Amino acid sequence: MAFSILYNDNVDIDLFALFTYVNDFTKSLGVENVVIDPNEVRSILLGMRQDFPHIDGLEKASAFKKVANFMAFFISQRPIQSTFPKDIIGDNLAKLVNHQNAIVSFQFAIDCLDGAAIYREDGKTITLDNRIQISRHSYVDIIEALCGVTPMSHLKILAVFLEQLAYKSNPDSQYPPVDI
Protein backbone atom coordinates (compact mmCIF):
# COMPACT_ATOMS: atom_id res chain seq x y z
CA MET A 1 0.00 0.00 0.00
CA ALA A 2 1.36 3.40 -0.95
CA PHE A 3 1.77 6.21 1.54
CA SER A 4 2.83 9.83 1.29
CA ILE A 5 6.43 10.65 2.07
CA LEU A 6 5.18 13.34 4.49
CA TYR A 7 1.96 14.37 6.30
CA ASN A 8 0.61 10.90 6.92
CA ASP A 9 -2.23 10.55 9.41
CA ASN A 10 0.12 8.73 11.75
CA VAL A 11 3.04 10.94 12.72
CA ASP A 12 5.20 7.89 13.39
CA ILE A 13 5.13 7.04 9.69
CA ASP A 14 6.51 10.49 8.95
CA LEU A 15 9.09 9.99 11.67
CA PHE A 16 10.40 6.74 10.21
CA ALA A 17 10.30 8.17 6.70
CA LEU A 18 12.26 11.24 7.71
CA PHE A 19 14.88 9.35 9.71
CA THR A 20 15.28 6.92 6.84
CA TYR A 21 15.70 9.80 4.41
CA VAL A 22 18.23 11.69 6.54
CA ASN A 23 20.17 8.50 7.22
CA ASP A 24 20.52 7.45 3.61
CA PHE A 25 20.83 10.92 2.10
CA THR A 26 23.70 11.91 4.38
CA LYS A 27 25.40 8.56 3.92
CA SER A 28 25.26 8.90 0.16
CA LEU A 29 26.48 12.50 0.39
CA GLY A 30 29.49 11.22 2.33
CA VAL A 31 28.66 12.74 5.71
CA GLU A 32 29.16 10.29 8.59
CA ASN A 33 27.72 10.08 12.09
CA VAL A 34 25.10 12.78 11.75
CA VAL A 35 24.04 14.06 15.17
CA ILE A 36 20.27 14.58 15.18
CA ASP A 37 17.91 15.15 18.07
CA PRO A 38 14.98 12.71 17.74
CA ASN A 39 12.85 14.67 20.21
CA GLU A 40 13.27 17.78 18.11
CA VAL A 41 12.32 15.89 14.96
CA ARG A 42 9.14 14.62 16.57
CA SER A 43 8.36 18.15 17.77
CA ILE A 44 8.76 19.44 14.21
CA LEU A 45 6.45 16.81 12.75
CA LEU A 46 3.80 17.55 15.37
CA GLY A 47 4.21 21.31 15.18
CA MET A 48 3.90 21.55 11.42
CA ARG A 49 0.46 19.92 11.59
CA GLN A 50 -0.90 22.04 14.40
CA ASP A 51 -3.06 24.96 13.29
CA PHE A 52 -1.81 24.52 9.75
CA PRO A 53 -1.51 28.02 8.30
CA HIS A 54 -3.95 27.74 5.42
CA ILE A 55 -7.45 29.15 5.24
CA ASP A 56 -8.96 25.76 4.35
CA GLY A 57 -6.77 23.71 6.65
CA LEU A 58 -4.16 21.03 6.10
CA GLU A 59 -6.31 18.70 4.01
CA LYS A 60 -6.96 21.32 1.34
CA ALA A 61 -3.53 22.92 1.30
CA SER A 62 -1.27 22.52 -1.72
CA ALA A 63 1.77 20.26 -1.62
CA PHE A 64 3.91 23.38 -1.87
CA LYS A 65 2.47 24.87 1.30
CA LYS A 66 2.76 21.55 3.13
CA VAL A 67 6.39 21.10 2.17
CA ALA A 68 7.24 24.75 2.84
CA ASN A 69 5.76 24.48 6.32
CA PHE A 70 7.86 21.39 7.00
CA MET A 71 11.00 23.18 5.77
CA ALA A 72 10.34 26.27 7.87
CA PHE A 73 9.88 24.21 11.03
CA PHE A 74 12.88 21.98 10.29
CA ILE A 75 15.27 24.82 9.53
CA SER A 76 14.18 26.99 12.44
CA GLN A 77 14.27 24.18 15.01
CA ARG A 78 17.67 22.88 13.80
CA PRO A 79 17.39 19.19 14.71
CA ILE A 80 20.69 18.28 13.01
CA GLN A 81 23.44 19.49 15.29
CA SER A 82 26.58 18.36 13.48
CA THR A 83 27.80 20.51 10.62
CA PHE A 84 28.80 19.02 7.28
CA PRO A 85 32.53 18.93 6.40
CA LYS A 86 33.80 21.53 3.96
CA ASP A 87 35.69 18.92 1.96
CA ILE A 88 32.27 17.54 0.98
CA ILE A 89 30.07 20.62 0.66
CA GLY A 90 32.71 23.25 -0.09
CA ASP A 91 33.82 26.39 1.74
CA ASN A 92 30.93 28.60 0.66
CA LEU A 93 28.29 26.30 2.13
CA ALA A 94 30.32 25.14 5.13
CA LYS A 95 30.70 28.65 6.49
CA LEU A 96 26.94 29.21 6.58
CA VAL A 97 25.43 28.81 10.05
CA ASN A 98 22.74 26.09 10.03
CA HIS A 99 23.69 24.90 6.52
CA GLN A 100 23.08 21.27 7.51
CA ASN A 101 19.38 21.75 8.25
CA ALA A 102 18.86 23.90 5.16
CA ILE A 103 20.60 21.34 2.91
CA VAL A 104 18.73 18.32 4.24
CA SER A 105 15.29 19.94 4.32
CA PHE A 106 15.66 21.46 0.84
CA GLN A 107 16.69 18.11 -0.62
CA PHE A 108 13.83 16.39 1.17
CA ALA A 109 11.47 19.04 -0.22
CA ILE A 110 12.69 18.37 -3.76
CA ASP A 111 12.04 14.67 -3.28
CA CYS A 112 8.62 15.34 -1.72
CA LEU A 113 7.60 17.35 -4.79
CA ASP A 114 9.07 14.92 -7.32
CA GLY A 115 5.86 13.12 -8.25
CA ALA A 116 3.59 15.22 -6.01
CA ALA A 117 -0.05 15.64 -6.98
CA ILE A 118 -2.21 18.71 -7.55
CA TYR A 119 -5.96 18.10 -7.30
CA ARG A 120 -7.65 20.73 -9.43
CA GLU A 121 -11.20 21.82 -8.67
CA ASP A 122 -12.34 20.61 -12.10
CA GLY A 123 -11.53 17.08 -10.97
CA LYS A 124 -8.26 16.76 -12.85
CA THR A 125 -5.21 15.45 -11.02
CA ILE A 126 -1.90 16.83 -12.17
CA THR A 127 1.31 15.04 -11.26
CA LEU A 128 4.63 16.85 -11.09
CA ASP A 129 6.51 14.36 -13.24
CA ASN A 130 9.68 16.36 -13.69
CA ARG A 131 12.09 16.87 -10.84
CA ILE A 132 13.16 20.36 -9.75
CA GLN A 133 16.47 21.34 -11.34
CA ILE A 134 18.79 24.14 -10.31
CA SER A 135 22.34 25.20 -11.11
CA ARG A 136 25.21 24.83 -8.68
CA HIS A 137 25.51 28.60 -8.46
CA SER A 138 21.85 29.04 -7.61
CA TYR A 139 22.04 26.18 -5.14
CA VAL A 140 24.55 27.97 -2.92
CA ASP A 141 22.46 31.16 -3.02
CA ILE A 142 19.33 29.22 -2.15
CA ILE A 143 20.92 27.44 0.81
CA GLU A 144 22.25 30.76 2.11
CA ALA A 145 18.76 32.25 1.84
CA LEU A 146 17.22 29.25 3.59
CA CYS A 147 19.52 29.09 6.61
CA GLY A 148 17.56 31.67 8.60
CA VAL A 149 14.04 30.68 7.61
CA THR A 150 11.27 30.71 10.24
CA PRO A 151 7.62 29.69 9.88
CA MET A 152 6.27 33.07 10.95
CA SER A 153 8.37 35.17 8.59
CA HIS A 154 9.04 33.00 5.58
CA LEU A 155 6.40 30.32 5.08
CA LYS A 156 4.43 32.09 2.38
CA ILE A 157 7.35 33.19 0.23
CA LEU A 158 8.92 29.76 0.66
CA ALA A 159 5.73 28.06 -0.58
CA VAL A 160 5.63 30.33 -3.65
CA PHE A 161 9.33 29.74 -4.26
CA LEU A 162 8.90 25.95 -4.23
CA GLU A 163 5.85 26.28 -6.47
CA GLN A 164 7.74 28.33 -9.03
CA LEU A 165 10.71 25.95 -8.98
CA ALA A 166 8.34 23.05 -9.62
CA TYR A 167 6.53 24.93 -12.40
CA LYS A 168 9.85 25.74 -14.06
CA SER A 169 10.40 22.00 -14.54
CA ASN A 170 6.69 21.31 -15.13
CA PRO A 171 5.41 24.32 -17.11
CA ASP A 172 2.19 22.61 -18.12
CA SER A 173 1.21 22.12 -14.47
CA GLN A 174 0.55 25.78 -13.76
CA TYR A 175 -2.35 28.01 -14.71
CA PRO A 176 -1.52 29.81 -17.98
CA PRO A 177 1.08 32.51 -17.28
CA VAL A 178 0.65 35.96 -18.82
CA ASP A 179 2.75 39.09 -19.12
CA ILE A 180 2.18 41.43 -16.18
Place this chain on the structure above:
Amino acid sequence: MDTNQSENVIVFDNLVRPTNVVGEYVDLKAVHAAEPCAHPNAAGSTREVKSLADIKDCAAKSGGRLKAMLAT
Protein backbone atom coordinates in the same frame (compact mmCIF):
# COMPACT_ATOMS: atom_id res chain seq x y z
CA MET B 1 21.31 1.26 10.12
CA ASP B 2 19.96 -0.96 7.68
CA THR B 3 16.41 0.17 7.24
CA ASN B 4 15.49 -3.26 6.10
CA GLN B 5 13.12 -4.23 8.81
CA SER B 6 14.41 -7.20 10.72
CA GLU B 7 12.60 -8.52 13.74
CA ASN B 8 10.67 -5.24 13.82
CA VAL B 9 13.81 -3.26 14.52
CA ILE B 10 14.91 -0.40 12.31
CA VAL B 11 18.46 0.81 12.65
CA PHE B 12 19.76 4.14 11.40
CA ASP B 13 23.47 3.52 11.18
CA ASN B 14 24.49 7.02 10.14
CA LEU B 15 22.52 8.90 12.78
CA VAL B 16 23.72 9.69 16.28
CA ARG B 17 21.62 10.90 19.20
CA PRO B 18 23.16 13.98 20.83
CA THR B 19 24.79 13.28 24.18
CA ASN B 20 25.40 16.88 25.20
CA VAL B 21 24.29 20.36 24.36
CA VAL B 22 25.94 21.95 21.37
CA GLY B 23 26.20 25.72 21.47
CA GLU B 24 24.77 27.99 24.11
CA TYR B 25 21.71 27.79 26.29
CA VAL B 26 19.06 30.28 25.26
CA ASP B 27 15.65 31.06 26.64
CA LEU B 28 13.06 28.64 25.37
CA LYS B 29 10.73 30.25 22.86
CA ALA B 30 7.76 28.72 21.15
CA VAL B 31 7.90 28.54 17.37
CA HIS B 32 5.46 31.12 16.10
CA ALA B 33 3.32 29.83 13.29
CA ALA B 34 2.65 31.92 10.24
CA GLU B 35 -0.55 33.81 9.62
CA PRO B 36 -2.82 31.55 7.56
CA CYS B 37 -2.48 31.70 3.78
CA ALA B 38 -5.75 33.37 2.80
CA HIS B 39 -5.90 32.42 -0.88
CA PRO B 40 -7.56 29.05 -1.56
CA ASN B 41 -5.62 26.67 -3.80
CA ALA B 42 -5.87 23.31 -5.43
CA ALA B 43 -5.23 20.74 -2.74
CA GLY B 44 -2.16 18.60 -3.13
CA SER B 45 -0.19 15.74 -1.70
CA THR B 46 3.48 14.92 -1.59
CA ARG B 47 5.10 12.09 -3.49
CA GLU B 48 3.83 8.62 -2.66
CA VAL B 49 6.07 5.67 -1.89
CA LYS B 50 5.38 1.99 -1.35
CA SER B 51 7.92 1.24 1.37
CA LEU B 52 10.84 2.57 3.35
CA ALA B 53 13.02 0.97 0.68
CA ASP B 54 11.64 3.50 -1.81
CA ILE B 55 12.61 6.32 0.55
CA LYS B 56 16.09 4.83 0.99
CA ASP B 57 16.44 4.67 -2.76
CA CYS B 58 15.40 8.26 -3.45
CA ALA B 59 17.49 9.53 -0.52
CA ALA B 60 20.58 7.72 -1.73
CA LYS B 61 20.09 9.03 -5.25
CA SER B 62 19.60 12.57 -3.93
CA GLY B 63 22.77 12.37 -1.87
CA GLY B 64 24.68 11.07 -4.86
CA ARG B 65 23.35 13.82 -7.13
CA LEU B 66 24.20 16.56 -4.67
CA LYS B 67 27.65 15.12 -4.01
CA ALA B 68 28.34 15.05 -7.74
CA MET B 69 27.10 18.61 -8.22
CA LEU B 70 29.12 19.98 -5.32
CA ALA B 71 32.24 18.24 -6.62
CA THR B 72 32.13 20.26 -9.85
